[in-house]
Amino acid sequence: MDFRESLTMAVKTLTASKLRSGLTMLGIIIGNASVISMVGLGEGGRHYINEQLQSLGPNILFIVPGNRETRRLGGLEISRNLVLADANAIAEQVPSVIDVAAENTTPGLLSFLNRNANASVIGTNPAFITVRNFTIGQGRFITDLDLQRTSAVAVLGNSLAERLFEDQVPLGQSLRINNIAFEVVGVLELQGSNLGVNYDDAVIIPITTQASRIVGRTSPYGIEVSFISATARNADSMQTAEFQITNLLRLRHGIVNVEEDDFFIQNQDTLLSIADTITSALTLMLAAIASISLLVGGIGIMNIMLVSVRERTQEIGLRKAVGASQNDILIQFLIEAIILSAVGGAMGTFLGVSGISLLSLLTPFEASASISAIVVAVGVSGSIGLFFGVIPARQAAKLDPIVALRSI
Structure with missing residues (x-):
């Protein structure tokens, strides 16, 4: 057959x-x-x-409080001595870095007329928009002058602006954050979420204003930040920038031994890997x-x-x-x-x-x-x-x- x-x-x-x-x-x-x-x-x-990781921005480094061992064990007793002054020092003294953004996130209650919303309140500096590769849809972003004057100005995420203001134009409106009046000066384009924060449903304010009016001073060393993000000049400068930032922060924090580090640096390539x-x-x-x-x-x-x-x-x-x-x-x-x-x-x-x-x-x-x-x-x-x-x-x-x- x-x-x-x-x-x-x-x-x-x-x-x-x-x-x-x-x-x-x-x-x-x-x-x-x-x-x-x-x-x-x-x-x-x-x-x-x-x-999501690539949308954080090109050639980006993240400086996070607490050492790797502490984070590995679940984040217990993480040090709180990463402050705004550290971010400013990196921007001024690290030549392989072009932009540095400090960021601190807290929950807040927002209200406009009879509409309320719970949202993330992000305190940051003007370089945030460049480092994180975000785009302004309406108005402007916060400025150095806003930081110096601790101005009560706010930039809204796209979804949050639609929820609170519906058909009204948000620019120039008075918005209350934790019962404190802020002027809306800008609205972001749709950005999505990354690092656990939905930026479309968040409000961004000057970090100095956040420290003085929203959360207060929580660190004896200055204005506390959740993390610092820095943009290296190019992909080839990533390792150099990491090395220079590490040395600068150890010098500022008085760290002699590597085991005593109260911060660690994570680059985008490592996160992707x-x-x-x-x-x-x-x-x-x-x-x-x-x-x-x-x-x-x-x-x-x-x-x-x-x-x-x-x-x-x-x-x-x-x-x-x-x-x-x-x-x-x-x-x-x-x-x-x-x-x-x-x-x-x-x-x-x-x-x-x-x-x-x-x-x-x-x-x-x-x-x-x-x-x-x-x-x-x-x-x-x-x-x-x-x-x-x-x-x-x-x-x-x-x-x-x-x-x-x-x-x-």
Whole structure:
């Protein structure tokens, strides 16, 4: 019996029991769809995180209070001696840096007429808009003069401005933050969220005004900041800037030993590398979990094929009696198993790609179907069909034709 005849017979046999064949393929369909969807979700998450980190600004460094060990242990007893004066010193004394922004974030209650909103109140300096690569949509940003005078001026995030002022023009309006009047001087373009802060739903004020009117002086060393962000002159200056900032802050804070550091510096490249490592591990874990359903689907194929061998004992006996060899019977059942897994794999691939497309439409993740994931999923499903089809195929091939014919 040639291959074409075996293939034709296998197709006829499977289509004769459509419901059973469909249920047999279900495990493979779900497995393929799960693997492709999970890998696509992981890739979408990786792209999303990378975009968020890159949107922080080019060639950016973050100086954060507390040393790495303290942060690793959960942020307990983090020192509070990173202050505005440190940011000013970096801007003035580090030649490899072009802009420095200090930032301190506190919660606040905002009100305008009869409308109220809880939002993040961000105290910062004028360089913030440049360092963070933000854009002003209306009005202006805070200035050095606002900092010097501790002016009660505010720049609103785009979504917050729409919530509080609706159809009214926010510029020049009086807004109350924690019951203190501020004049709205600007509105940001849509920015999205990063570093855990949604800047579209935040209000930005001079950091000196925040310290004197909103939170008060919380550090004995000056105006406390949550972190400092600095822009290096170019990508090649990143390591130089990190080295110079480290030496300057150790000198200012009186630190002699590295173990005594009360700050640490994180650059954008390191953050991207960490994010890639984490998301790649999560993607692999999700794919491994989803692959379990492929194994279950393979076991389902084996079980159904074993049942099929029992039901088709007479057919096998007749075929052997008229001259079919063991190899003919073996190939016949192997083809049936491979068809089940291959068709299930194709249907699962279509379902997985459709799920990824739907995910991209409904979420901010730009998920995409990975060609490698599709190839691997289909290849694995086909291999599973071949592997789990071998046992029932060999059992069928070894049937004694005399014993099989006696059951007629």
